[in-house]
Amino acid sequence: MVQMAQRLLLKRFLSLPGRCLTSQVQSFSSLSVKCAQTHVPHFTTLPFSRSTKFTTAARQFSTSSSHRVTFSVQNKDDFQERVIESEIPVVVDFHAQWCGPCKILAPRLEKAVAKHQGKVLMAKVDIDDNTDLALEYEVSAVPTVLAMKNGCVVDQFVGVKDDDQVEAFLNKLIGPQTT
Missing domain, CATH: 3.40.30.10 (Glutaredoxin)
Incomplete structure (x- = not known):
């Protein structure tokens, strides 16, 4: 259930347009902190830029708007x-x-x-x-x-x-x- 919620959150986050990405960083980061406090596995947050890559154990995602x-x-x-x-x-x-x-x-x-x-x-x-x-x-x-x-x-x-x-x-x- 938790993994499904994480996938849905990541899917929604990655579907945002590039210019909206920076405004959503804080809410994503705060969710990661909440997950860590409740001992739920969370995604690694990295320094954000227009072509930031999020890494999970199995995949890499790119949010670069030029390829979308x-x-x-x-x-x-x-x-x-x-x-x-x-x-x-x-x-x-x-x-x-x-x-x-x-x-x-x-x-x-x-x-x-x-x-x-x-x-x-x-x-x-x-x-x-x-x-x-x-x-x-x-x-x-x-x-x-x-x-x-x-x-x-x-x-x-x-x-x-x-x-x-x-x-x-x-x-x-x-x-x-x-x-």
Whole structure:
């Protein structure tokens, strides 16, 4: 139970935008101190910078925003800031943890978005955590994927697509990739 809480805390902490990271350092550090006082294993805190790495026994995580083209939307304000106001086109994946097709589509989308090397971003919106966003964008089934450019929905699809269809969807949004 404690390990699960630590993983959730780390996941939420790492999903924060880079500029918000420094404001969250004190709350994370105070939690580590509380964990130490109650004899609960905690993460090692290191000096913080924009590309700080957190080390656990098994993994290293980097919070460098320059390498993050996929991110999880935390709430409506986060969606406004990172998707609507984005100068870069954004693919928005409305999904749910319990959705089998979502688990099939997500890796395909992430792979295709990463291939475009920052020309497009991917926002992941869990409909159970962000019901208001799902209603606002009339999401009636998951997975629903929106293509957004300059704050407007320019294309969308519902359901699982194969790699070629996902690539064609992205190419329509940003143009063909030149390699």
